[in-house]
Amino acid sequence: MTPLNGCLLISALLFSIGLGGALTRRSAILVLIGIELMLNAANLNFIAFWRYGPHPEAMTGVLFVIFSIAIAAAEAAVGLALIVSIYRHAKTTDLSRLDSMKG
Amino acid sequence: MSVPFLILAAITIAAAVAAMTLRKLVHCALALAVCLVGLAGLYLDLGAEFVGLAQVLVYVGAVVILIVFAILLTRSDEHQSHGSSRILSGVAVSACVFGVLAWAVVTSGTKESPNAMLPQGAMKQIGVALMQRYVLPLEIVGLLLTAALIGAVVIAMEEKQNTK
Numbered sequence: 001m002t003p004l005n006g007c008l009l010i011s012a013l014l015f016s017i018g019l020g021g022a023l024t025r026r027s028a029i030l031v032l033i034g035i036e037l038m039l040n041a042a043n044l045n046f047i048a049f050w051r052y053g054p055h056p057e058a059m060t061g062v063l064f065v066i067f068s069i070a071i072a073a074a075e076a077a078v079g080l081a082l083i084v085s086i087y088r089h090a091k092t093t094d095l096s097r098l099d100s101m102k103g
Numbered sequence: 104m105s106v107p108f109l110i111l112a113a114i115t116i117a118a119a120v121a122a123m124t125l126r127k128l129v130h131c132a133l134a135l136a137v138c139l140v141g142l143a144g145l146y147l148d149l150g151a152e153f154v155g156l157a158q159v160l161v162y163v164g165a166v167v168i169l170i171v172f173a174i175l176l177t178r179s180d181e182h183q184s185h186g187s188s189r190i191l192s193g194v195a196v197s198a199c200v201f202g203v204l205a206w207a208v209v210t211s212g213t214k215e216s217p218n219a220m221l222p223q224g225a226m227k228q229i230g231v232a233l234m235q236r237y238v239l240p241l242e243i244v245g246l247l248l249t250a251a252l253i254g255a256v257v258i259a260m261e262e263k264q265n266t267k
Contacts, residue, residue: 012204020197021123051149074251076166080173081259087177
């Protein structure tokens with residue numbers, strides 16, 4: 001197995017773990033943690049393709065990951081602020097109880 | 104696949120599983136921190152020093168701390184009564200996703216790249232690229248971060264009662 005394949009398999013495993021957590025857990029914060037894991041799996045893919053790809057001197061993968069980390073930080077800040085705000089209204093972060101918009 | 108890479112990958116995967124399966128939320132956040140440190144180690148092993156250090160600074164230093172603060176502010180424990188069918192279907196979906204991804208990776212036939220050496224001078228190249236070719240995305244990211252921080256403060260701000 002080539003190193004690139006190993007990186008991609010690890011990244012796929014990380015993505016699946018994050019997806020499984022985001023689907024099964026009921027706490028909103030844990031769903032956010034699962035989304036962060038999926039985002040990090042994508043970042044690992046970018047780095048792996050940069051490292052083993054044909055043009056590593058162009059730095060495309062590294063710069064993509066830098067911007068991705070910045071956007072993930074913004075996403076986490078807004079997401080957690082939303083969770084705190086929802087908790088203040090509904091007194092819970094359990095997603096199965098936040099069903100007031102269910103049709 | 105070097106031995107340090109495999110060790111770091113094992114730590115990362117184990118911490119990710121712990122972050123998604125532990126009962127207490129704070130334990131999950133700490134396992135997430137371990138997982139992100141392991142990922143930073145993987146980045147360092149792959150030769151992306153700047154990204155690895157930025158990962159430690161931004162994720163472990165800021166995002167995990169933010170998550171811990173949110174956990175402390177919301178004080179919510181999950182109820183013990185998990186629907187087992189829900190867990191089963193979620194695990195099945197993620198296993199299917201992993202199966203498809205692994206099949207795609209294994210059968211893609213990637214060849215060993217001719218330049219398997221570590222790229223050199225990464226830091227200087229990153230600086231030059233950020234200031235020349237990627238200067239517009241850099242400014243946009245700065246604007247986005249400012250807007251996101253202001254938005255987060257406004258969303259999470261205590262609503263004042265109408266005391267006129």
